[in-house]
Amino acid sequence: MSDDDPTRSVPRVVVAPDSFKGSLAAADVAAAMADGVRSARSDADVVACPMADGGEGTLDALLASWGVAPRAVDAPDALGRPGRARYGISADGRLGVLELAEASGLPTVADVAPRPRDADTTGSGVVARALLDAGVAEILVCLGGSASTDGGSGLLRGLGVRLLDDDGAELPPGGGGLARLAAVDDAALHPRARAVRWRLAVDVTNPLLGPAGAAAVYGPQKGAAPDDVAALDAALARWAAVIGADPAVPGTGAAGGVPAGLLGVLGADCVEITAGGLLVAEAVGLPVLLTGADLVLTGEGALDDQSVQGKVVGTIAELAGGHVPVVAIAGRVELDAGAVARAGLTAAFSIAPGPVPLETLLPRTAELVRETAAHVARLALR
Structure with a gap:
């Protein structure tokens, strides 16, 4: 089905990532995710909401x-x-x-x-x-x-x-x-x-x-x-x-x-x-933004046990409450599929295209976030 098919409803996507520390600020990560979604679904209504956990950034x-x-x-x-x-x-x-x-x-x-x-x-x-x-x-x-x-x-x-x-x-x-x-x-x-x-x-x-x-x-x-x-x-x-x-x-x-x-x-x-x-989610009005969303993208530099305990990714999953798919995109994913599911996430993907040294990966972070978001959107918004 093509993007201009009049019978298809317009999907609403909320992108609410943390920063990728040492690489991209949250606003830049959100922009890359939004670009990726739009490249897969040009008709998508994408709402960018950069997030943080109350610390630096x-x-x-x-x-x-x-x-x-x-x-x-x-x-x-x-x-x-x-x-x-x-x-x-x-x-x-x-x-x-x-x-x-x-x-x-x-x-x-x-x-x-x-x-x-x-x-x-x-x-x-x-x-x-x-x-x-x-x-x-x-x-x-x-x-x-x-x-x-x-x-x-x-x-x-x-x-x-x-x-x-x-x-x-x-x-x-x-x-x-x-x-x-x-x-x-x-x-x-x-x-x-x-x-x-x-x-x-x-x-x-x-x-x-x-x-x-x-x-x-x-x-x-x-x-x-x-x-x-x-x-x-x-x-x-x-x-x-x-x-x-x-x-x-x-x-x-x-x-x-x-x-x-x-x-x-x-x-x-x-x-x-x-x-x-x-607190940050409330300050930017994220609970309201999640209402009616078809897909939520979040993420951070490294997705691990701490990510789902009061940090941005865990907060997004909690607010979504299982009512909308929440996919995490990260530089490194340390959680197995069971831990991802228990955290309330639908899935989690690393942006790394393989066993790539960190110093090689960092300059390409925005590009790789964009590509990963496009893959997720193509799968989730068919």
Whole structure:
């Protein structure tokens, strides 16, 4: 049957991939998938919805979905040096997006030796202040890629909070100094800080403290030696005790403990920890887009067990609920057919044309995504 057969209904396809890290941004992956589908079915109604799981890349994915440009503000990096950070505001002005990695991420301090006890999130607090000044009603905090283990204390400093020792002197920046914390003064807290809804996008369930906590699990990735890990864990325990944060709450250990700090100081009435994939899906209106779809394409660089546990692919499958075929396209597929089916996916395909070295595959990622999407569309949309 030809594409111009008037008796055939127009298929609706939603493409909602994550980025292929180290290769293509989510928006570029979505564009390649859409091109592939259209090459197979020129009459298809293709809706591109770049996705992310709440970590690095979420800001770009949301900006692309909303069709708005990023904003920027001068903000210090994780070691207090001058820098500039982007942020986003939805077209209706209601939702603000703060990506922690922009001001407080590892790339901002990659040029110097790690200082795990000193790195902090003050720059992210400056970005948050800009969003509050802009009048947003809700702030989505994307927590991936942080360079610090400061419990979110720096972010709160950026909003006007003072952290004091026994003598009433302000503590230096960084998680290490929290060991000497005696009191928190929020008299100068931004007046709108508790008037907005804070939604914290996480893709981990780590608590704040202990062997599965922020310092022990993620500190070494930020340059923390064993003695740094022990010191930072003790400092975070002091932080939690002073601000009244429950260190056992799942997710409070994300991004060096930022959720613990925001919950403890701002309060659970306005702060919510949410699975990153689901939060982003809601922000871009994906549940509505899936209604009436005939096919959904998603994917990421490597499809493995973690992909179907709160990440983008798993979120898409969950939202589709078995009512529409969901096919994952990835650079590498590590799940067998049974695991793919249990995850709620119809099928999963690798873009690799054979045993190809990664360095050969990377420059061709867009082309191979496009070709794989075309194959899927030809099979699924006959």
